[in-house]
Amino acid sequence: MANNNILDPQKTLHEIEEKFEMFQILNEEGEIVNEEANPNLSDDELVELMSRMVYTRILDQRSISLNRQGRLGFYAPTAGQEASQLGSQFALEKEDWILPGYRDVPQIVWHGLPLEKAFLFSRGHFVGNQAPEGVNVLSPQIIIGAQYIQAAGVALGLKKRGTKGVAVTYTGDGGSSQGDFYEGINFAGAFKAPAIFFIQNNQYAISTPRELQTAATTLAQKGVAAGLPSVLVDGMDALAVYAVTKDARERALRGEGPTLIETMCYRYGPHTMAGDDPTRYRTSDIDSEWEKKDPLVRFRKYVEAKGLWSEEKENEVIERAKEEIKQAIKAADATPKQTVTQLMENMYKGDMPSNVKEQYEIYKEKESK
Incomplete structure (x- = not known):
């Protein structure tokens, strides 16, 4: 049947979608493929970022074990998302605010929340929701997407007060289907509030694959409707995530408003430890494909090639993580029961x-x- 339409909105849609190419700096072999965009972190900064990712992988493993022992409550595994989570947090400053979702505990821990408080949050203890003075974090939000609304409000508050900081929030691919998601980015965009909105696209909203969430080719393009500069980035590449976050922060502080960033990543474990079984909706072939993109393996190859990392150094970080986690859970155990x-x-x-x-x-x- 001939198409006699005067307009061709489908063409316009495709033109927009084609503009969202995935931004990458470090490929799967740990090689720089975009030298111009390389943030050129110092050697100390590269070591620190690698250390944090290794530490966080151990924290995830220990948290899963503690959950199975009945010593933690609600827990959402983070393995596979370290580059997305820590690459973004590493680009922030102390004065910035983080409004996390329930999988975003690593970001607020590295932003200053004591680890024992993160454990108490998991147990539902009110002390776990009490951040120390000067630690600009809110408690992880359990309601899907609600943190987007809150981040828009915090960002506007920072702007009105003339504070040199930004509000950063995270949700998953499933969260981008929520009404709060659009309301948050639309409000922030209308008022040019200094906010950075992350969609950590780990491919599955519990058991629902990303392609059933929306007809949109990318989730980043959803920001266009609200007038937000939007970016699609390789979420397994810590350098790329760091670079786009730093750029978004600088533009926000110049008064240019919020940015939406979609990080393409993967969670190796279940959605949460509350009974989800990923083997029921994911194949081993898909898992293997993403394991080749592992953010720790990729970044390790990069820092090793620069002579900054070794097995000995990694083991030191692992042992430090285990000891600090042991002490943190001990402190949580010593906290009077609610x-x-x-x-x-x-x-x-x-x-x-x-x-x-x-x-x-x-x-x-x-x-x-």
């Missing part, structure tokens, strides 16, 4: 409703015995 009355006191400021007050007195009496 009581029901404390929960009520934290929920209500001022007078409690009469029915809650009645229950409060009952539990107060029980806890005094």
